[in-house]
Structure formats: structure tokens, C-alpha cells
Amino acid sequence: MSEPTNLHRGPAVPLLWAVLTVAVLLNVLASAGVLPLAVGIVCGLVTLGCATALVVARVRRR
Incomplete structure (x- = not known):
């Protein structure tokens, strides 16, 4: 059985991590009152x- 490599996961996973990071940072700013509640x-x-x-992608790669 071969080990999965990063080449087989496609561009979606790194893009999801980037969007997740930005969303968390903006959420922190909104929680601090810098940005509106919406x-x-x-x-x-x-x-x-x-x-x-990301969890679904991880489970499917197993």
C-alpha cells in the first residue's frame, strides 16, 4: 500500500487553509469590536x- 502524498490532495486543501486563516482573523477583529457584528x-x-x-477531506484521504 502506498503512502498518500501532498501531490494527490489538489489545490483545494491549501486554499481552504488560507480562507480559514483569514476568516478566523476577521472573526477575532469582529469579536474585539473593530468590525461590525454581521x-x-x-x-x-x-x-x-x-x-x-478540511475534516471531510482528511477523512476521505485515509
């Missing part, structure tokens, strides 16, 4: 979606 809610939903997609 931005925090949207960023929270994006964070949840990215985290879910």
Missing part, C-alpha cells in the same frame, strides 16, 4: 464551513 457572523460561518471541509 462581519463576525459571516466569518464564523465561513470558518465553520472551512473546518468541516
Whole structure:
């Protein structure tokens, strides 16, 4: 059985990590009161979606 490599995971996983990072940072700013509440809610939903997609991608690679 061969080991999975990073070449087989495609560009989606690094893109999801980048979007997740930006969404978390914006969510922190919204929680601190720098950004409006609506931005925090949207960023929270994006964070949840990215985290879910990353978990699903990890489980499918096993």
C-alpha cells in the first residue's frame, strides 16, 4: 500500500487553509469590536464551513 502524498490532495486543501486563516482573523477583529457584528457572523460561518471541509477531506484521504 502506498503512502498518500501532498501531490494527490489538489489545490483545494491549501486554499481552504488560507480562507480559514483569514476568516478566523476577521472573526477575532469582529469579536474585539473593530468590525461590525454581521462581519463576525459571516466569518464564523465561513470558518465553520472551512473546518468541516478540511475534516471531510482528511477523512476521505485515509
